[in-house]
């Protein structure tokens with residue numbers, strides 16, 4: 208038996224017990240005549256003591272030579288500590304060691320294995336196994352386990368069956384680039400790794416499985432924006448014989464359960480908002496509703512004066528920044544620089560101070576009098592002491608810019624509290640979105656999403672106006688899940704492929720198997736998928752997902768620990784009938 212107890216459990220009640228512990232040397236303090244060693248394992252830290260009087264000279268020397276991260280096993284007696292440490296669960300006791308076995312020596316770690324480490328991100332990723340020994344990462348992984356366990360419990364209890372779907376498949380339609388895997392046995396042919404199990408879960412519904420879920424890896428070869436991973440995990444779900452309302456209730460229930468079990472937070476009914484309203488009020492389809500600062504559209508009150516910038520804009524829109532009138536001129540100038548950064552892209556910003564005496568002072572006083580500005584305040588909900596920030600221009604662009612400003616200011620004002628949870632359903636997304644690059648419409652969610660009843664006809668005349676039976680679950684300004692009610696008949700699905708610019712041959716080649724299946728009795732069905740990594744990070748009060756993934760990739764999609772991706776040797780290439788044609 209390597210150990211009788213772990214390093215986090217011994218208390219006063221164990222005094223005088225003979226115990227065996229094993230773990231890593233966190234640190235040691237050598238006073239010459241006495242040596243203390245902190246022994247660490249997954250469960251905590253226990254102090255070991257070796258002293259001249261009670262320890263043999265040989266063991267004393269061994270103890271003095273223990274380095275950080277050595278793996279050791281000790282036998283000894285639990286004794287009461289002379290000076291107790293109330294901050295440690297095991298702080299009342301220590302182990303008087305009678306036997307010390309060095310199980311493995313360790314090189315000096317390249318960074319300190321402590322909560323606040325001196326190791327930078329790159330170094331920590333290269334030695335991720337050492338990073339995982341640190342509390343913040345270890346705790347995050349344990350937290351993730353708890354969340355997934357609760358997901359499995361909840362859904363299993365509700366009759367869902369976890370079914371695995373294959374990883375070596377054909378292209379899936381989530382709109383990103385595929386990772387591909389060459390097939391040795393089928394020369395010149397490739398599998399694609401699933402961007403999601405979308406088509407398979409629909410086929411499971413045709414197969415009669417009724418309620419499916421899977422905690423599953425998905426792969427998307429996208430340019431990695433901050434905090435995205437090329438492989439990530441979904442809680443993927445699908446149900447048959449349901450309406451949208453059933454889906455919303457089921458997964459609201461799951462999310463409520465997680466918030467309760469994991470965070471101890473009770474949330475009643477989740478609010479719902481139409482996509483169009485989310486865009487109008489927050490400029491964003493995943494609004495953070497933990498705080499107000501809703502958009503006020505100012506076209507009616509700010510246009511048709513002599514201010515050309517506003518007159519020529521498609522949209523003039525502002526927000527009230529609480530307490531913002533206290534900003535100095537310099538601070539406001541900095542804010543203007545912030546919105547003009549290329550990442551935000553505004554051309555400028557108009558502002559209006561709301562003074563305590565009820566008067567207004569704007570950067571465009573030349574064009575607007577006090578009555579005009581009072582209307583701005585009314586529309587944006589600004590009160591005395593606030594600052595109104597106004598942007599103008601192309602509707603879509605200006606909404607995105609003001610949304611970025613709203614989030615930035617809320618962050619600075621401390622309004623985005625990590626321990627406060629504000630879930631929200633965003634409903635009725637557009638079915639299609641215009642893609643500037645390819646100059647055609649793409650499915651906003653994916654091509655299996657059904658249009659709202661009665662809107663199929665509109666596809667011919669005003670495709671951009673068609674709304675879908677599609678919904679996202681938003682938590683604290685992050686999309687944590689999204690899904691739709693699917694098309695389940697061949698005619699509508701073919702029509703949809705047609706509208707999306709697929710020729711019948713292309714549709715058949717790519718998704719013929721699904722359309723075939725729809726001819727053999729496909730039940731009405733729908734579902735959604737949660738992004739597990741992000742969900743766990745938010746529930747854990749963090750915004751970055753990396754610490755919740757045991758072995759994440761860096762921003763260039765590399766695993767710097769195992770050094771992947773890496774070239775393969777010629778023999779392997781030949782076996783796969785592949786020849787490289789490198790650009791550089």
Ligand code: ASP
Pocket residue numbers: 381402403404405444689690691734735736
């Ligand atoms: N497969 C979709 C996605 O990955 C989710 C769904 O529609 O259920 O976004």
